[in-house]
Amino acid sequence: MLQVNYIRQNRDAVLERLAVKNFSQIQIVDDVIALDDERKKLQAEFDNTQARVNSASKEIGNLMRQGKKDEAESLKAEVASLKTNIDPLKAQMADVEKRLIDQLLLIPNLPAAEVPKGKTPEDNELVREGGEKPTLADGAVPHWELTTKYKLIDFELGTKITGSGFPMYTGQGAKLQRALVQYFLDFNTAAGYVEYLPPFMVNEESAYGTGQLPDKEGQMYHATADNFYLIPTAEVPVTNVYRDTILKEDDLPIKMTAYSPCFRREAGSYGKDVRGLNRLHQFEKVEIIQIVHPGKSYETLDTMVAHVEKLLQSLELPYRILRLCGGDMGFASAITYDLEVYSAAQQRWLEVSSVSNFENFQTNRLKCRFKDANGKTQLTHSLNGSSLALPRIVAALLENNQMADGIMLPKVLHSYFRAQLIM
């Protein structure tokens, strides 16, 4: 959520930036300013009336003690008449505030200066590529055949137990999941991230805090009996650790990492995008999250991208890094880098990580602040990225490393998997 005062002071710049994100409902910006004007006016009126009520009430107390009953009674009458104004004022204020917030929630974050213009993934900017695309032998197959061949995942069984998009990992497939999670967490904690194992359901407040609500209501599974939401990413519970807090400047940066299953309804997906491991309702992911000083978030963003890049390099996967264009970025992000790995058998790039700087868009909603050197309270910046999401990594690992008699895992995984080969 953008800050109202920022919008007030930078109206034209806000409009110009929103255009890069192809945000069309620009009248909302002026509506917000008008609603805020109204809010201030009502607030002032309310404060003045309430001030009079407060002072009169004190006065009444004094008069009563002095036994001046008549004067007290006439003051009571005055207060009573003021109160008839206060109730509707309160109601109006609540209404205006709600409308203001509702409008504010519709405005996406402003893209950073280096975000390219564009509407579709084709407009994303290639930052760099690394690793080598393997040449597969004849007869190489996509991962959904390999998972069957080596009995790694039983998709039909998952469908029987739950529904499509809920894979049942079996045998070496289950073990590989465990090995990858463990490796990723170790890699992240070695870089100074503190490990968390969060709840996999969150309450409504937390879902609002990181912006899943009200924007993506239909994308989360909702346990209605208790009004909990299944998390679509560990970002939600972990970032909310710092909801409603005021940190010391020395506490920054805060670096957290967490494994969690991720639950996504993915309403509206279809076709080759959902084949095999490409898109699931439940998948495993390890996330990294940082809360930093606002002056340092871009520096941090670079280190996080480099961190995930190193992780991909260690897995010996061909990858590329993209800077997303305005149209392809998420609602809350100021800038996003996608890291993709090349799936040799499908001959396509698969997104395995998305690293974003949210600047103060999330922390404004979360009220995650810190006291700076002058004792002033200001908002922190938040960032997060996948490090890494498992399914597409698994798809690429299987496809790119397939041989006639098995799948050769990259060296870093040998000790975690306690074998070199899936066979």
Place this chain on the structure above:
RNA sequence: GGAGACGUGUCCGAGUGGUUGAAGGAGCACGCCUGGAAAGUGUGUAUACGGGUAACUGUAUCGCGAGUUCGAAUCUCGCCGUCUCCGCCA
């Protein structure tokens, strides 16, 4: 799930209707003291939204929400949470 007790500032803790945004203590910050430190001592130490260049000032906030009252941390109701006992249970 049932019964009971409780929920006050960074922490501990007082406060059952009226100058209480909140005693006292601890912690923390700054100053004095000291060769330096400890001890001692003085001052300061919540958040949000308004107004004001500023000093300052208005309003709201004692788990959350609603209510009673001229006036609520204090009374009433609902919700949430914590603790104890019982039930159930990995």
